[in-house]
Amino acid sequence: MKLMDISEVAKHSGVPASTLRYYEEQGLITSIGRRGLRRLFGPEILQQLSLIALGQTAGFSLDEIAGMFGANGEPNLSRAELHAKADELDRTVQRLSALSDGLRHAADCPAPTHMECPTFRRLLDIAARRKATGHRTAP
């Protein structure tokens, strides 16, 4: 399976063909060539698509993702920028971990209302601690 046409990529990646065309148009991926009109993709595309999906769940826009990894999938940023993205991600991870803990605790806590439970509130406070991360921060 060296070269795949669009439907094969769709099948293996779970990403619809229409989305693949859209991504190409947006410069997030590139087809390796054409057979007639039909796009041909190399196997690396699957890796790249995982990366894109990952970036999305991390809350990055397609534009940001395109900026981070070129259409080739290679990280495309300076050391400093990479570290900054990693740090941003770590802050997100911390908040989400706190939320997870909070939910799990709420599931088992006997307090009459969760908001009265000090543990739950403490976890929420941690979770809510959103400094200027540049990540989805409201104006």
Next chain:
Amino acid sequence: MKLMDISEVAKHSGVPASTLRYYEEQGLITSIGRRGLRRLFGPEILQQLSLIALGQTAGFSLDEIAGMFGANGEPNLSRAELHAKADELDRTVQRLSALSDGLRHAADCPAPTHMECPTFRRLLDIAARRKATGHRTAP
């Protein structure tokens, strides 16, 4: 500061007044009453807004968030559902942690192209391992 009008809430939370009205319309929050036409909010609103923001960065839609916590901000799900959400969150956290590690490693790795670096690829593989989580999974 017992009762706040909408602009005070906006100021303290960073969430624009238009968004607050929108959230109320969508049933994510409730104003505690009115003074004339003007909405009045209690202090809890700030906590609730943090929770909403958190849910958003976790990748939940406003509908889902409204389902998880009523307009009051109280968790609104069964133990099982809370555990399920927590588990889902944990999987997201794992993937994001892997991405973070991957980025950080890429920043310092001497390999000519990152895709050739076995460490980077291994991290990506971990990161890409997306089973049926129900979370942002493509059709």
Next chain:
DNA sequence: GCTTGACCTCAAGTCGGCTTGAACTTGTAG
């Protein structure tokens, strides 16, 4: 008691991320 500016409602607009549909081309199977 009047002005004024912060609030209100409601409809329409915007933006990102795709999807859908119509009209067309083409590699492959029979």
Next chain:
DNA sequence: CTACAAGTTCAAGCCGACTTGAGGTCAAGC
């Protein structure tokens, strides 16, 4: 060699999450 399923382009549409604008109301300060 023809039929056709699967591909292509391009424009338009859709959904979620808001924002904006026009026009109306009202509480507070002068």
